[in-house]
Amino acid sequence: MKYSYAWLKDLSGTKKTPAQIANMINMRAFELEETKKIGNDTQLNFNILPNRAHDTLSHVGLAREICAIDGKLLKSEKIINLSNFNDRQSLKHDGLQVAIRENYLCPRYIGAVIENIKVSASPKWLQQRLIVCGIKPINNIVDITNYIMLETGQPLHAFDIKKTTGNVIVRKARRDERIKLLDEKVYELNENNLLIADSEKPLALAGVMGGLDSSVSKKTKTIILESANFNATNIRKTRTALGIQTESSYRFEREIDPNLAEIGAARAIELLKKYGGKNVKVTALNDVYPKKIKPWAIKLDSNYVKSLLGEKIPVAKMKNILENLGINVKVAKNILNCEIPIRRIDLKTQEDLIEEIGRIYGYENIKEQAPTVKVKTPLQNAKRDFENKLRDVLTGLGFSEVMNYSFYGTEDIAKCNLKIEDHVEVANPMNPEQQYMRTTLIPGLIKNVKLNLKYFDKFSIFEIGHVYSKKEEKTILAGVLVNTKEKNQFFKLKGELRALFNKLNIPNTKYEILDTRYEFWNPVRTAEIKIGNISIGKIGELNPAIVKYRTAAFEIDVEKLLKMSAREKLYHPISKFPTVRRDISMFIPINITYAKIESEIKKSGGELVKGIELFDTFKNSLALRLKIGSDAKTLTSAEIDAAMKKIIAALEKKLKVKVRK
């Protein structure tokens, strides 16, 4: 809210400069937005916290804060002169009939009939204050209602009595009822909206905006002044549904004190008598307040104050701080019995009061104190440690880390051959490109590839992030490898994954030909990665129809991988006996994979096969280098030959491979 420094100074009696006030409120109450010099005055703009809108969206409210921080009680409670109001007993209630049909939505309604009004310009000083607070002066009646709102926090409204049937009914709107408001727009209402009406028609949208047809004009002689209290939630719902925001709804939707209604009415009558025309007279006043709210009590334990703040504040100091905020305090030993004024709707618990003491005392006066705790080593987060290890190994292999959004759009889903029905949908996306929660990291990485190809012709990137399905949320590791100059990236990536798995102590991984759900994968260059019988992810090239250059990619379930790598490393003694190398090259039939050959060699060669290395491939021929040896002795050349013979025979017989001799 925008405050006038001059006004605050008048009310609080402070001698501080605008800069000092700004700093003091910033540190003890509300964040300073900005200060601005306007004429002779200074506008101070503070961001009033949502739980304090009840009592400080007004100059009186903020002046009370200034006094409390200065260690004083606000003296100018004197502006709240209820004498004009207290003579209401002498006024006939039936001069203005007020009927509240919805007590819950309208806890209090004060209506006053005021005669001999002369609509004109308001005094210059009053106009000036409105301008400093960012409100445009209109005429004396409107300006006075606005002035009182800025001063006390109570929104007011004035109706021209001639344009009404002379009475007030507070009721719910009927379905399809319409009203033209002061903004000259027609609004269609329903039963959720609260109206101020007369016997015939709606006069105003309660607490939000007045109706155009019942508004004060230059010809107005007699007004009905409204000073009421409305239910915060209902005002909020109405104004959001209709898309209206006014100074009035801003205050009501934050819930204000019903006592303010009488303070506002009293002040308005006082000012209208002064500036509303000669011989201004109140002829009727009706205050309907069926369920009076009473102050409530909180027992505050001073030891709890000290314990929660960690500072030994004397009890007398606590009492003083609370009293300056308008709280009645009676001390009994270590207990402060507090009576809370009803404007402080936010004060409900001991902690609420401790906050008041803490902030006025000054948080900077609370000395730092290291906590006393039992010594213990924190539990390791195994998953986080594992993710970090993945990151370290991958960067060692030349991969850089990216982070992509958790969303993508229908276009990505279509392009990557995914199914919309597999996706969790955002009900209110920022834009169509962010309508669905990702089920895979690859579409994001594809975007990264496209961007980076503008600047690099060779790169590797990875991401660790969540993917979401209707059933679960998983952590996924995915990566891509791009090199515009290479025709085949698959084996480079496969080799890098092998290095990764080796470093993570993951035992034999298997790569099986993928035969379902190709999605964005190249159908003939993709494999499922398995450990034992468990599939942990996929590796392959991306479908060339989606990415122009040969791009190899992998996607792995991090939690599954973590489970597989949990084993401890164990040392295998280094063999004392030599191994020999034997090369074999062969022609292989079209349906025989390398995996089959390798497993046949291991099967037929048994324990003597200490290593198999592919060293050449050409069309349908392979050349392998085998390491043959024994852990028990040095093999004779006859024994080696016999082993090789057995292997070759098995390959030829079982796999129809032609070994070159």
Next chain:
Amino acid sequence: MLQNKVSEIKEKSTDEIKTSQSERELYAIQVKYLGRKGKLTAILKGLKDLPADKRREIGPIANEARNAIKHLIAERKKELSEQIDWEKERIDVTLPGKRQEIGHLHPITLVQRDIEQIFTSMGFEIADGPEIETEWYNFDALNVPPDHPARDMQDTFWLKSEKEKLVLRTHTSPVQIRHMQKNKPPIRIIVPGRVFRNEATDANHEHTFYQFEGLMVDDDISAANFRSVMKIFFENFFEQKVELRLRPSYFPFTEPSFEIDMNCLVCGEKGCSACKQSGWLEIAGAGMVNQKIFAAAGYLKNRYQGFAFGGSIDRLTMMKYKINDIRLFHSGDLRFIKQF
């Protein structure tokens, strides 16, 4: 006489062999002394013309000299063959190294690791939670009332779901509840993670960003303890002395609530564009855990005390590396990432 001649040959040849610089030169020396017409060969050849006693005297000496020279030549030859030609060896060491790719971690990861490492060294555990949250964990359990503006469509991403209402978590605070439901005090956790806000993106705002949440609960944890832990953290993080100040704030899940400001390290509190001329930067929100939160997590009310805080990892990363546009974090642009 002849004896002197042999020893003179031996001496001279030894000298020549030792100073010879190439195999060719060495060969010439060999020919000169041991060749068919060589000086020593001549003496050896002349032995047969000498009287027997003289022959017995000179013979062994001359033979010994021949062997010695042969040996020296062989030795020198080996030496010369092992000698390195430094001229041929010479390279231009200022030429660039061969290109070797090393990967780079995302700056958010680097800062998150720093945060985790500092807090774990203070005995905090790292806790995690889901990014898709129920309305209850994200709002109700944290005392955010049903008509709070944060529950508006404008601020929160809601998900279409058939059963309970789901949101993309707007903060890491739901993990406080999840952790307390499963653990009893003393509690010390740090929760870094991705959060979402439904707001327009610009250089300073992102709908997807990273928070770090902290929670410490025990019998008598105080605001004074909180100030101490924050100070240790930020001084370790920025590797220098920092000033912190707490200002009053409001969060439904803490009471009292604080805003934490740190003195601007860019200008040293003089006022600059980074701190909007104020000399201070807002770096985290915090407070003493609201007793309603303990109740929601299943603890007895007013049995424990604790503090909770939440800060933006993105903001700390931007401060640390002087990054001026938050959108770079999710750009996937390697020209950005390769700088870290």
